Amino acid sequence: MSKALMLEKPKGIRLVDTDIHERVQYADLLPYLEDPWRRYILDCEWKQEKHLPYTQPAIAGLDRADARLSDGRPAGSDLDFMKQQLLDSGGHEFGILTGALDPSPSSMNGWYEMGAALASAYNDWQIEHWLERDERLYGSVHIAAKDVQTAVREIHRVGSHPKMVQVLLPLDDTLWGDPYYHPIFEAAVQHRLAVGMHHNEPPVYYGKFPRYFIEWHTMIPTAHMMQVTNLVFNGVFEKFPALKVLMIEGGFTFAPFLMRKMDEQYRHLRHEVPWIKRMPSEIIRNHIRFTTQPMDEMNRKDFMRVIEGLESEDMICFSTDYPHWDYDSPIRALPSLDFPLKEKIYSTNAKAMYEKLPGGGRQ
Amino acid sequence: MRQVVCKTSDVNPGEMQEARFGELPIVLCRTLEGKFYAFSNRCLHQGASLADGMLCGAPVPTDTPGEYRYEREGQILRCPWHGREFDVVNGGQMLADPARCLPRFQIEIEDDRVVVVR
Numbered sequence: 165m166s167k168a169l170m171l172e173k174p175k176g177i178r179l180v181d182t183d184i185h186e187r188v189q190y191a192d193l194l195p196y197l198e199d200p201w202r203r204y205i206l207d208c209e210w211k212q213e214k215h216l217p218y219t220q221p222a223i224a225g226l227d228r229a230d231a232r233l234s235d236g237r238p239a240g241s242d243l244d245f246m247k248q249q250l251l252d253s254g255g256h257e258f259g260i261l262t263g264a265l266d267p268s269p270s271s272m273n274g275w276y277e278m279g280a281a282l283a284s285a286y287n288d289w290q291i292e293h294w295l296e297r298d299e300r301l302y303g304s305v306h307i308a309a310k311d312v313q314t315a316v317r318e319i320h321r322v323g324s325h326p327k328m329v330q331v332l333l334p335l336d337d338t339l340w341g342d343p344y345y346h347p348i349f350e351a352a353v354q355h356r357l358a359v360g361m362h363h364n365e366p367p368v369y370y371g372k373f374p375r376y377f378i379e380w381h382t383m384i385p386t387a388h389m390m391q392v393t394n395l396v397f398n399g400v401f402e403k404f405p406a407l408k409v410l411m412i413e414g415g416f417t418f419a420p421f422l423m424r425k426m427d428e429q430y431r432h433l434r435h436e437v438p439w440i441k442r443m444p445s446e447i448i449r450n451h452i453r454f455t456t457q458p459m460d461e462m463n464r465k466d467f468m469r470v471i472e473g474l475e476s477e478d479m480i481c482f483s484t485d486y487p488h489w490d491y492d493s494p495i496r497a498l499p500s501l502d503f504p505l506k507e508k509i510y511s512t513n514a515k516a517m518y519e520k521l522p523g524g525g526r527q
Numbered sequence: 528m529r530q531v532v533c534k535t536s537d538v539n540p541g542e543m544q545e546a547r548f549g550e551l552p553i554v555l556c557r558t559l560e561g562k563f564y565a566f567s568n569r570c571l572h573q574g575a576s577l578a579d580g581m582l583c584g585a586p587v588p589t590d591t592p593g594e595y596r597y598e599r600e601g602q603i604l605r606c607p608w609h610g611r612e613f614d615v616v617n618g619g620q621m622l623a624d625p626a627r628c629l630p631r632f633q634i635e636i637e638d639d640r641v642v643v644v645r
């Protein structure tokens with residue numbers, strides 16, 4: 165099978181892949197759910213409501229066509245196949261699991277009791293079937309974030325597991341920098357967890373969906389920009405100086421523009437946010453990281469121009485987004501880069517952020 | 528260099544198949560009319576194996592927003608990863624960016640054998 169044999173190892177680097185989507189099916193979660201939650205799924209065929217009107221971007225929908233399983237299960241649902249196609253062929257030292265979109269307890273728009281039960285079941289399933297079955301895999305704590313108390317309880321329940329490295333928050337129409345949500349960041353910091361933000365189905369056009377997928381997908385970085393702006397000006401990083409946030413799957417090329425824009429606004433409007441005592445760009449440089457994927461085709465000169473704009477080599481972390489249709493190849497997505505920048509992007513920037521990875525934390 | 532890569536009956540019209548031309552991975556595409564075409568099996572973009580993609584048609588360019596016409600069945604090769612479309616019968620041109628083409632190979636049919644020539 166050709167698809168399993170393509171080697172994708174970047175030379176001389178052991179990769180940390182910061183966005184891998186393992187896939188659960190409702191039946192997998194049943195053993196981890198109690199009644200009545202189990203019964204709502206079994207008896208009433210409960211399913212999470214989804215909104216995206218277009219799921220057709222590529223020939224296998226939202227998945228890489230060659231990642232589908234021959235027995236009909238969806239891409240990302242079999243660890244052995246993932247090992248063969250991704251972890252072994254990509255030379256992964258570590259991979260961070262970020263879940264899949266369906267079901268996604270953290271992005272439910274109501275019935276948070278169900279969301280919380282689903283999040284706990286998901287976390288237990290993830291630990292047993294993925295984190296404890298491959299030493300390279302590390303996990304994300306799923307929470308029903310809009311119900312802050314139960315979310316914090318869940319972080320305390322599983323956040324100390326040695327292989328949990330971050331709390332996952334969805335990018336949708338909630339601005340997570342609001343003080344109401346700060347206990348989530350507090351709990352993450354207590355357990356030495358980063359916070360990963362991954363878009364789910366953000367309504368990128370003024371709270372609505374545009375007509376076409378191509379518009380929606382083009383504008384996803386705007387949802388990331390809103391969250392970064394919101395976190396910084398709401399003082400999240402002033403309140404939790406140890407907090408690290410990874411913006412997942414929005415790319416990074418927008419960051420230099422945003423940092424410059426926020427600094428300029430701060431010079432004019434500091435009086436409104438007097439708790440901010442540093443330039444926003446400095447806060448972002450210290451606390452926020454961005455994944456590479458989805459990479460635009462860039463040559464080395466274009467790429468280095470973005471690095472210059474960031475004024476830092478420490479802010480970008482490689483990610484594949486396996487097994488989704490807009491997967492990035494470890495050897496083909498980025499232009500050729502010199503050491504040590506190459507090593508930082510493929511490996512050490514992520515290790516510095518994820519304290520609990522072996523060799524992780526500030527070096 | 529000339530190399531027999533398969534028999535004509537090995538690939539049905541409208542299907543494609545992976546093969547080797549010397550060391551090179553290639554993809555053989557057979558249109559619905561039965562004609563063979565051969566290209567490098569590595570996508571121009573990030574190198575996906577094109578044989579894992581799909582030989583299909585495409586919504587062809589139209590003049591009116593909102594108008595769709597799905598045509599050219601069996602002539603468009605879509606990549607299994609990011610879905611770029613390559614025009615099999617027009618030199619492997621990328622539909623969205625025709626200046627970029629898949630590397631292609633000549634095909635000659637000798638009796639029932641498919642011969643790749645370069």
Ligand code: FES
Nearest residue numbers: 570572573606609
């Ligand atoms: S690898 Fe073929 S479209 Fe990206």
